[in-house]
Amino acid sequence: MRESIWSKKIPTLLGIVFIFAGIIITTFLVNQTTLFRIKAGGSNIPKNVKITNITDGSFTVSYLTDDSVLGSVNFGKGENLDQTALDERDLVSGKPNPYKVHSVTTRNLSSATEYSFAIVSGTDRFVDNGEP
Secondary structure (H helix, E strand, C coil): CCCCHHHHHHHHHHHHHHHHHHHHHHHHHHHCCCCCCCCCCCCCCCEEEEEECCCCCCEEEEEEEEEEECEEEEEEECCCCCEEEEECCHHHHCCCCCEEEEEEEECCCCCCCCEEEEEEECCEEECECCEC
C-alpha cells in the first residue's frame, strides 16, 4: 500500500518551516539598531571640573566626559539659572557639537554679584549635591 505524503514529508516540511522562521527572525534582529542597550554608565558625567579665568565679567568652566557629548552651562543669579553658555568651539559655528573635552565661558556678568551654575552634559543636568 502506498504511504501518504504526510507520513514521510512532515519532518522535512517542519524543518523547512523552522529554517525559514529562523532566517526571518535573524534578519529582523540584525536590522534592529539596538537590541540590547548596554550602558556602563558615566559616559556623560562631568569629570575634573575646574572653574578658571575668573574675572569681574566672566568665568570658565572646563570638564571632561568619557564619550563625546553636547555640553553647556546654565547659569544665573542665585538659583535662577536662566542663561546658557555654549562650549567655546561652538561660538564660531553657532550650533552645539559633541566633545570629550569641554570649556565653557560665561560672559557679560555683573561684578560683585554671586552666580550659580549647572553643567548640562548630554541630556543630563549636573549640580553640586542638589544645589547649583
